[in-house]
Amino acid sequence: MLTQAEEKMDQMLKNVAKVLAVNTNYATMVTAPAIRGNKLKFIQLSKVDDTQILATIVVEGNVIRNNMIAIEDPISDETMLKLNILLNTHLTGMSLDDINLGMITLLKEQSGIHSNIVGEIMDAVAQAIRGDEDLEVYTSGTTNILKYPELADNQKAGALISTFEEKQALARIASESLEGNENTGIQVYIGDEAPIESMKDCSVVTATYELGEGMRGSIAIVGPKRMDYDKVVGTLKTMKDELETMYKKKKKSGKSGSSKDKKDDI
Numbered sequence: 641m642l643t644q645a646e647e648k649m650d651q652m653l654k655n656v657a658k659v660l661a662v663n664t665n666y667a668t669m670v671t672a673p674a675i676r677g678n679k680l681k682f683i684q685l686s687k688v689d690d691t692q693i694l695a696t697i698v699v700e701g702n703v704i705r706n707n708m709i710a711i712e713d714p715i716s717d718e719t720m721l722k723l724n725i726l727l728n729t730h731l732t733g734m735s736l737d738d739i740n741l742g743m744i745t746l747l748k749e750q751s752g753i754h755s756n757i758v759g760e761i762m763d764a765v766a767q768a769i770r771g772d773e774d775l776e777v778y779t780s781g782t783t784n785i786l787k788y789p790e791l792a793d794n795q796k797a798g799a800l801i802s803t804f805e806e807k808q809a810l811a812r813i814a815s816e817s818l819e820g821n822e823n824t825g826i827q828v829y830i831g832d833e834a835p836i837e838s839m840k841d842c843s844v845v846t847a848t849y850e851l852g853e854g855m856r857g858s859i860a861i862v863g864p865k866r867m868d869y870d871k872v873v874g875t876l877k878t879m880k881d882e883l884e885t886m887y888k889k890k891k892k893s894g895k896s897g898s899s900k901d902k903k904d905d906i
Contacts, residue, residue, distance in 0.1 A: 649673075652886065653778045656859065656879060661781025665876055666802060666863035671814040672776035673849070673857040678749045679735045683727045683761065690714040695761050697768040705768040709760050719754070726750055727761065736769045742896040777810045791841060799838040800862075809836050813844065814858045823893075825849070825880060826873055831865055843867050847876040851887045859883075 653670045660668040670797065684696040688708070693715065695707045715723075730747060731739065744762050747754035782804045785791045803809045812835050825848035829835060834844050839862060846860040859879060861872050 649887075650776070652883075653776075653857075654780075656883060657778045657780035660859070660861060660875065660879060661784060664861055664863070664872060665781070665787065665865065666782050666861050666872070667761050667779070667781045667785050668862070669777055669779045669804070669810055669860045671810075671812065671857045671859075673851050673855040679733055680731050680765060681730055682732055683762075683765065684726065685727070687715060687717070687720055692736070693720070693757070695764055697765055699768050703768070705764065707764040708803060709757060709762075709764075711757060715754070723754060724752060727758070729766065736766060739766070744852045761906060777814070779804050779810070779840075785842075785863070786849070790864055790866075796838075796841055800842070803838045809838075812836060813860050815845065826876060828869065828873070841865070843869075845869070845872045845876060849880045849883050851884065 649672065653847060657668045658668075660670075663743060665718075679700050681698040681700060681702075682696075686694045686696070688694050691711060693709050693711055695709055697705045697707065699705075709807060726747065727765045729892055739762070740847045744759075747762070751758040785800050786797055792795060792831050829839075829844040829846075831843070832840055834840055834842060841864075842862050843865045844860055844862050846858055847865075848858050850854055850856050861867075861876065863872070
């Protein structure tokens with residue numbers, strides 16, 4: 641279930657996608673903010689029973705992932721403590737890029753007969769840090785592409801519309817944007833430069849917005865190669881700035897409200 645803050649962000653991003661589609665007459669997508677270059681804060685292993693342990697993984701932004709891991713033999717409290725110390729000593733503060741094969745091999749060796757458990761925990765850690773499975777993507781104006789003859793034939797239009805329904809494909813656009821030039825936050829892909837095969841006859845312009853504390857998301861506009869680039873880039877920059885400003889205002893307002901509530905309770 642979404643929290644009230646998450647519901648507000650969800651609605652705000654949906655509105656951003658709609659406004660961009662109306663203002664540009666192109667197809668648009670917006671991804672929810674996520675931690676990039678994420679790092680592990682800590683791991684807590686807890687025994688559920690003799691056949692299962694719970695791995696609680698906390699990453700930056702206080703994002704929590706709980707994973708149930710099956711075990712063949714019971715694990716003593718002392719062994720559980722040793723595994724917790726081993727994993728946290730080596731992994732706390734690490735990003736996915738820092739966790740290489742050598743480190744995984746070392747952890748498995750030091751865990752002895754529990755190497756299989758450590759292997760499963762490492763898979764869960766990688767998934768938690770990556771966080772792609774939870775990426776929310778909001779789209780609007782998909783049918784706008786039918787307004788342009790060069791994109792309107794059945795095959796091209798069908799492929800593009802299908803792409804806008806595929807989360808993994810859209811996530812690829814987001815990844816390209818977030819890995820791009822951090823100085824301007826704007827990337828322009830024309831024709832064959834597009835990150836997705838079905839968009840090779842299009843232009844894709846993306847912007848990265850930042851909400852602080854490593855939280856970043858992307859906005860993309862997809863249209864014909866003859867799109868008005870100046871207008872699109874200008875619109876994206878404006879929307880990016882407005883989105884960041886709105887978030888800061890909401891965050892500041894939320895803190896003020898919390899302080900007031902606390903004062904009233906005293």
